[in-house]
Amino acid sequence: MQLVPYHSNYANAFYTLNIEWLETYFYVEDYDRDVLSDPEHFIIKPGGHIFFAVENETVLGTVALLKRGSHAFEITKMAVLPEARGKQVGQKLMQYCITFAKENNFQQLFLYSNTSLTNAIHIYKKYGFVKVPLEQPNPYKRSNIKMDYNFS
Structure with a gap:
């Protein structure tokens, strides 16, 4: 398995994997459809990154x-192909993001999640994320927890 940066060839996979995950565990918000339909506009051009x-x-x-x-x-x-779940793909992507953040001198790395995703919350804690107050309103209706990465 290789971890690679965004390329337009992967735009469909970015959309499909995320829509499948959202529909399986929650629901798709309008904001999700916007971002997933045009990741170059919403993530890449403003200075973000996507990895596969x-x-x-x-x-x-x-x-x-x-x-x-x-x-x-x-x-x-973050989304993983259903048949690849349980093979540590998500953990490898998480570690890649943390390493990338350190190499690029990020000062804050955070995520929003839902406490019903117990396996995900366990992994976030394992990799050094800690619970912080969730601002209101938060960007996602389905989120009930915010976690920051502890760089120290």
Whole structure:
């Protein structure tokens, strides 16, 4: 498996994987459709990043770093192909994001999630994320937890 940066060839996989994940676990918000339909406009051009886990030309998973400030990025739009779940694809993407953040001198790395996703919350904690107050309103109706990465 290789971890690679965004290329327009992967735009459809970014959309498809995320829509499948959202429909399986929650629902698709209008904001999700906008971002997923045009990731270059909403994520890449404003200074964000999208990464893909690819094996034998199949996209197994994806994650985005959405720029939210000069050195602040939100980990978002992480999704893994259903048949690749349980194979640590998400963990490899998470570690890649953390390493990328450190190498690029990010000052803040955070994410929004939902406490019903117990496996995901466990992984976030394992990789050094800590719960912080969730601002209101928050960007996602389905989110009930915010976590920051502890760089120290």
